[in-house]
Amino acid sequence: MKVLVTGGAGYIGSVTSHLLIERGHQVVILDDLSTGHFDAIPEGAEFIEGSILDPEAITRALSEVVAVVHFAGKSLVGESMEKPDLYWSVNRDGSAALIDGMKRANVKRIVFSSSAATYGEPTRTPIDESDPTVPTNVYGETKLAVEKLLAAEKVFSSISLRYFNVAGALVTDNDVIVGERHLPETHLFPNVLNAVRGPKPAKLTLHGDDWPTPDGTGVRDYVHVVDLADAHIKALNLLSGQGDISISGHVAVNLGSGVGYSVREVITAAEEVLGAKASVLVGPRRAGDPAVLVAGIARAGQLLGWRPTRGLAEMVESAARV
Ligand SMILES: NC(=O)c1ccc[n+]([C@@H]2O[C@H](COP(=O)([O-])OP(=O)(O)OC[C@H]3O[C@@H](n4cnc5c(N)ncnc54)[C@H](O)[C@@H]3O)[C@@H](O)[C@H]2O)c1
Structure with a gap:
């Protein structure tokens, strides 16, 4: 598979890119290096320095790509309350630009980095994907907004992975x-x-x-970043029709331990x-x-065959x- 990894110079994106390459996939990384690191980009990845807000960079990055893993974004809860416009712009508008680019390029599969912040204050523990989503900060609101954008794209197959806390190297x-x-x-x-x-x-x-x-x-709930990266590859495989389950439309899946x-x-x-x-x-x-x-992780087990x-x-x- 040739896969576009947005935010592939960041923490989780770079680990996932390493794993994708190790498992024989081709990786294109689109990253503006605003919080990522050039030296985290794995050998063998094609790197395009640019923003998900730039349609031209997106078009270039999507050439011959069959699926997208979308990590790029701003992710500090406190900062999101101080600079809401920045978060709406990069997280929601940047994702909308990426979705537009995918439609132009006829790429229909996407795995999105969502967050437990979409739930807000939990009504019970472990948290299930069917629980209410009432974010209590702008960061969580932007993640939920992107999930809704993806769900509205009926010809897309998309998986929003709601991470809890990620750790390790x-x-x-x-x-x-x-x-x-x-x-x-x-x-x-x-x-x-x-x-x-x-x-x-x-x-x-x-x-x-x-x-x-x-x-x-x-x-x-903390999950090891390598386990998390593995879940992304399993999600890509599921979207590609490998295995017994087929996904059409959008599904949210918790990732935690x-x-x-x-x-x-x-x-x-x-x-x-x-x-x-x-x-x-x-x-x-x-x-x-x-x-x-x-996190309740039963759905990740059922759909992705994944467990940490x-x-x-x-x-x-x-x-x-x-
Ligand atoms: N780390 C966690 O515990 C955690 C938990 C829940 C969700 N997430 C989500 O996972 C994703 C990755 O998180 P991370 O910890 O690796 O963050 P990170 O900051 O290390 O990585 C984000 C990457 O996106 C890039 N980026 C930012 N704005 C961009 C833009 N406009 N265009 C192109 N690239 C851009 C950054 O340069 C960086 O390389 C984020 O979307 C984050 O919200 C992370």
Whole structure:
């Protein structure tokens, strides 16, 4: 398959591109390098530096492509509240431009990076794809808006993968490490690792340690980035008609591990791997944070034949090598 990967210089996009190439697919990456890294692009990928807001770049990138994996976008929840126009422009308008380009190029299959943020405050845990989608921030609203754009394209076959939290890194056979390098970094694993290895004082703030959870810290669902990338390839295979199930129209699928880890458990795992103590401050709870957020992953199993195979230790160990 020749596949267009938008945002393929970013964290998840670059790991997925590596895996696609490893499994014999051709990869074209369209990325404006706004948060991605040129050195994360795998050898063998064709790279087009450009924006999903640029129809000409999209047309060029779609040449001879049969399917798209669409990672490109802005993904900081806090920033989305400060700069809503930017998020609507890149995430929704950029995706709309990509969809227009796909229609011009007659490309009808797309896997989209959606998010658990589409659900907003969960009504139950684990969260099922049929649960209400009421985002509580602009980022989540833009992701849900793109899902709706895709669902409206009746001739498309599309899968929106609603990721929960992603962690860990790919370590290739040649010992190349492809991992998370966001700036600013808002994700727990890199921040916990920094709080353990310094330079001191790199303190990690716990947002409350009096939640109704076994150790009082918030519980979230983390999935290893290599497992996540594998789910994208399984989704592409499904859209290509491989296997017994056929998809027409749009479907949303949760991607998580289906189990939760508390913030304390992640800290302890990082301390064990690095052999040092983390500097931690306990702050107040953040308004709107649920105590527990875990993905129901039955649909991913049924449709994609996917289940995560890497646990907390592998996430921490690989992330520590970045
Ligand atoms: N990392 C997570 O835990 C997580 C969780 C849920 C959803 N997601 C979604 O997954 C996707 C990838 O996340 P990530 O963590 O790899 O983010 P990332 O920032 O590392 O990657 C995004 C990539 O998109 C590129 N990009 C941004 N705007 C662009 C534009 N206008 N045109 C072309 N390229 C553009 C960036 O340069 C970057 O390489 C995002 O859509 C994000 O919202 C991520």
